[in-house]
Amino acid sequence: MVEKVSFSRIVFNILNYGFMLLICIICVAPLWHVMMASVSNPRELMSSTGLLLKPAGEITFKGYQLVFKNNNILTGYINTLFYVAATTIIGTVLTIIAGFTISRENMKLKTPITIMILFTMIFGGGLIPTYMLIRSLGMIDHSIAVILPGVINAFYIIMMKSSFEQLPASYEESAKIDGAGPLTILVKILVPLVKSTIAIIVMFTIVQQWNSWFPASIYLTRRRDLWPLQLFMREILVQNDTGKILSGSDALSKADYTINLVKYCVTIVGTLPILCIYPFTQKHFVKGVTLGGVKG
Amino acid sequence: MIPIPHLTVMEESMSANKELNKASKGGKSSWRRDFKMNWRIYLLASPIVIYFIIFNYLPMGGLIMAFQKFSPVKGFFGSEWVGMDNFIQFFTAPDFLYVLRNTFVISLLGLLIGFPMSIVFALLLNEIQRTFFKKSVQFLSYMPYFVSTVVICGLVIDFVASNGIITNLLVKLGMERQNLLMNPNYFWGLNLLSDLWQGLGYGSIMFIAAISSVSQEQYEAAAIDGAGRMKRAWYVTIPGIMPVIITMLILRCGLIMTVGFDKILLLYNPSIYETADVIATNVQRMGLVKAQYGYSAAVGMFNSIVGTILLLVSNGISRKYADHSVL
Numbered sequence: 321m322v323e324k325v326s327f328s329r330i331v332f333n334i335l336n337y338g339f340m341l342l343i344c345i346i347c348v349a350p351l352w353h354v355m356m357a358s359v360s361n362p363r364e365l366m367s368s369t370g371l372l373l374k375p376a377g378e379i380t381f382k383g384y385q386l387v388f389k390n391n392n393i394l395t396g397y398i399n400t401l402f403y404v405a406a407t408t409i410i411g412t413v414l415t416i417i418a419g420f421t422i423s424r425e426n427m428k429l430k431t432p433i434t435i436m437i438l439f440t441m442i443f444g445g446g447l448i449p450t451y452m453l454i455r456s457l458g459m460i461d462h463s464i465a466v467i468l469p470g471v472i473n474a475f476y477i478i479m480m481k482s483s484f485e486q487l488p489a490s491y492e493e494s495a496k497i498d499g500a501g502p503l504t505i506l507v508k509i510l511v512p513l514v515k516s517t518i519a520i521i522v523m524f525t526i527v528q529q530w531n532s533w534f535p536a537s538i539y540l541t542r543r544r545d546l547w548p549l550q551l552f553m554r555e556i557l558v559q560n561d562t563g564k565i566l567s568g569s570d571a572l573s574k575a576d577y578t579i580n581l582v583k584y585c586v587t588i589v590g591t592l593p594i595l596c597i598y599p600f601t602q603k604h605f606v607k608g609v610t611l612g613g614v615k616g
Numbered sequence: 617m618i619p620i621p622h623l624t625v626m627e628e629s630m631s632a633n634k635e636l637n638k639a640s641k642g643g644k645s646s647w648r649r650d651f652k653m654n655w656r657i658y659l660l661a662s663p664i665v666i667y668f669i670i671f672n673y674l675p676m677g678g679l680i681m682a683f684q685k686f687s688p689v690k691g692f693f694g695s696e697w698v699g700m701d702n703f704i705q706f707f708t709a710p711d712f713l714y715v716l717r718n719t720f721v722i723s724l725l726g727l728l729i730g731f732p733m734s735i736v737f738a739l740l741l742n743e744i745q746r747t748f749f750k751k752s753v754q755f756l757s758y759m760p761y762f763v764s765t766v767v768i769c770g771l772v773i774d775f776v777a778s779n780g781i782i783t784n785l786l787v788k789l790g791m792e793r794q795n796l797l798m799n800p801n802y803f804w805g806l807n808l809l810s811d812l813w814q815g816l817g818y819g820s821i822m823f824i825a826a827i828s829s830v831s832q833e834q835y836e837a838a839a840i841d842g843a844g845r846m847k848r849a850w851y852v853t854i855p856g857i858m859p860v861i862i863t864m865l866i867l868r869c870g871l872i873m874t875v876g877f878d879k880i881l882l883l884y885n886p887s888i889y890e891t892a893d894v895i896a897t898n899v900q901r902m903g904l905v906k907a908q909y910g911y912s913a914a915v916g917m918f919n920s921i922v923g924t925i926l927l928l929v930s931n932g933i934s935r936k937y938a939d940h941s942v943l
Contacts, residue, residue, distance in 0.1 A: 329845065336740055337749070343737070344756045346813065350771050351763070353781070369784045414664060421661040428650040433661055436668055443924045445675025446916030447896070448903040452681065452688065453674050469671050472664070502656050531764035534878045538904055550766045557770025558882050583774070591767050598762050602755065609818065610825040 351591070358383055358584035362577035383585035386578070393589065396549030403466055403548055404529045411471045411525050412518060418472065419480025420506050434481075441474045454539060463546050465539035466532075476521045479611060483517040484510060520608035523601045530594050553590045557583055682917045686910035695910070702914035711893065719894040719919075722880075723872040725808045731868060733812065734819030735861060739849060741820070742827050754824070757817025769882035772810050773797065797883060800891040807883070807892075811876065822864060823857060830856035863934060870930040873923035895919045 353372050357365055361377025368376045387393050421427075422434045445453075450469065459465040491513065492505050500508070511518070533550035540546050555561050598605075651658065682702055684695040706712055737757075744750045760768075775782040776796035787793050796802045830853055838848045877896035884892035893901075895915060903912030 326844070332743075332846075336743055339740060340744060340749070340753045343816070344753055347756050347760050347817065350775070350813070354771070369779070369781065371781055414667065417660050418664040421657050421664065424654070424657050426650075427654045427657060428647065429654075429658065429661075433665060436665065436673075440668060440672040442927055443676070443920055444672065445678050446913065446920050447899055448909055448913040448916055449675040449678030449681060450671075451904065452678055452909065453671070455688065456691075472667055502660065506660075527762055531762075531766070533764070533766050534881070550764055553764075553770070554766045554882065557766060558773060560773075583770070587767050587770055591763055594762050594764070595759065598759060599755070602758065605758065606821055606825070609821040 351595075354584050354587050358581065358588050360581070360584075362581040365580060366577045383578070383581035384589070386582055387585045387589055392544075392547075392552045393549070393586065395545060396547055396552040399463070399546055400530060400549040403463070403532075404526055406467045407471050407529045408522055408525045410467065411473070411476075412522055414472050415476045415480050415521055416506070416511065416514075416518065418477045419484055420502075420510065422477070423481045423484035424502075437474050437477055451538060460539055461541070461543045461546070463540075466536050466546075466548070469535065476524075479517055479521065480514070483514040487513055516604070516607065517611075520604045520611065523604045524608055526597070527594060549590055553586055556586050679913060679917050681910050682914035684910045686913065688909065698910070702911045703918065705911060706915050706918065711889070711898065714890055715893050715895055715898050718891060719873065719875055719896075721804060722807060722875050722894060725804060726811055727865075727868050727872070729808060730812055730815060730819065731865065734816055735823050735857075737816055738820040738823035738827060739853065741824060742853065743845065743849070754817070758821065759817070760814045761818040763814065765876075765879050765882065768810055768814060769879060772806060772883060776802075776806060797885065798887050800888040803884070803888050803891045807876075807880065810879070822860060826857040826860040827853055866930040866934040870927035871923075872926055873919050 349371060356372040356375050359379045359381060360368075360372065360375040361380055362382070364377035418437065422430060422437065424430060444450075454460060454465050454469060459468070487510065491509055495505050495509055531550060533548065533554055536546075536548050536551050537554070540551075678692070680692060681695070683697060683699060684692070685698050685701075686692075686695045690696075741750060741753060744753070774780055777783065778793055778795045780796075783791075783793065783796060786796075796806060834852045834856070835848055838852050843851060873895070875894050875896065877894060877900070880892055880894055880897050881900060884897065896919065899912045899916045899919065902908045902915065
């Protein structure tokens with residue numbers, strides 16, 4: 321369609337492009353600043369007052385050296401990877417099974433089970449009774465306390481259930497005639513057909529678990545060796561306690577300006593991996609949000 | 617139209633069950649037949665059912681501690697019953713009013729400012745015609761959603777410290793130099809801005825998807841009628857995505873009680889409790905820090921119940937609206 325481009329339209333376009341550019345800058349600027357600060361000369365960093373567009377002073381990787389020499393960060397990384405792997409595998413498998421069972425027809429307990437799952441989206445016991453449960457199960461200070469509670473999300477089950485229900489029944493009919501059991505049908509026929517929903521669930525679980533800190537902070541209080549990365553980051557970035565990460569370093573490293581540098585490096589070290597997988601998952605991410613409509 | 621998943625599904629399955637019951641009129645034999653036919657599926661479902669019983673229903677049962685002077689040593693059966701005392705203690709506590717106010721204010725700020733901004737952002741993005749630029753804006757604006765709460769709070773703490781870059785900027789504009797997180801007047805603003813930074817792009821995804829599904833014919837018809845792009849946005853796009861807007865709005869209303877409490881937990885400190893403390897953080901502090909288990913369970917229960925009521929009411933309104941919109 322040919323359009324007459326009016327003057328007001330041109331003005332609007334300029335403003336609109338400008339606004340979008342501004343939004344992009346605002347989204348990127350804080351992370352860019354931190355990235356530049358993390359390779360800055362620590363002394364000059366202390367005296368800079370505004371947003372950094374390039375590193376202050378000559379580039380140095382001293383901060384990263386200190387961070388990677390530190391056992392806490394390494395422990396945190398390993399633990400986080402373990403928690404991410406465990407929750408993703410357990411959560412996805414259980415979600416697939418749950419979605420599958422409540423998508424079956426002609427099953428008397430289908431409705432009670434569905435309602436039982438759905439009700440947990442509306443009402444819950446809350447923090448304290450859950451904490452007491454974990455405590456009486458003896459899970460406090462065990463890594464299982466970070467993995468099991470919340471590993472199944474009722475919301476993902478519903479997503480899974482509706483993708484199963486959207487599949488044409490003919491896919492499984494022939495398998496049934498061949499005498500295949502439900503598990504065979506699920507694994508061999510249905511799962512490959514709902515790959516995209518599974519990808520969405522896997523992606524959301526990974527991001528959520530990578531960034532999770534609260535359960536670990538209440539269940540693993542005495543076991544620093546089990547802490548995920550985010551808890552060590554909280555100690556450094558939020559509680560302002562760099563003493564532990566710099567312990568063993570020389571006095572110079574404990575100076576204020578180095579502590580500042582270490583904070584920026586830790587931020588980058590903890591954020592970069594998840595930002596690196598983001599470009600590859602953006603499609604699933606968008607689809608997941610549109611499918612769900614709500615945050616998990 | 618995006619359904620509100622849980623409740624609609626629940627109603628559907630309830631009515632489906634009624635039909636099923638009518639078809640096969642109960643009886644022991646039909647149960648046996650059902651079990652014989654579906655035992656493998658029941659076997660598969662059993663770990664799920666057990667999981668939900670343990671991790672979701674036991675804590676609900678555990679709410680009885682809200683009516684006790686709960687002591688972990690004495691347990692649920694040995695602790696002293698106190699009736700509604702914990703609730704009364706909460707309703708008469710000096711912090712009750714401001715905790716309630718903060719919960720609502722912080723949620724409603726997100727609802728009244730963040731939510732419309734996501735819609736406006738989606739509408740403006742729709743006016744961008746260069747695909748590459750549009751895709752880049754989407755890519756960059758969704759990105760902050762992946763940054764962890766801990767890092768975001770670390771950034772906020774760093775930027776608004778007494779020598780942080782945001783503070784420096786405000787000092788140039790005439791503000792007195794101070795740590796903004798120590799001043800209760802700034803907390804709502806800081807929380808809202810950091811939420812916007814993280815959630816603006818994410819919140820718009822839904823609307824961008826809705827806009828792209830508005831039928832092209834309507835735009836063409838409007839264009840033939842002489843409507844410019846502005847008018848088309850106003851008379852075609854916005855009405856086209858209205859059902860999504862209403863549904864999302866109502867859904868958000870139902871989530872008012874679940875404020876982003878982990879962020880507040882990381883950002884707040886005693887000097888700003890009066891504006892930053894919400895019900896959920898209050899529960900965490902009373903329960904896990906001060907070990908007043910019964911009391912904090914009661915506060916949490918109050919939060920859950922109000923949240924459930926809001927959810928059910930907003931769902932009811934949504935259904936009513938959906939019925940109207942059918943006309």
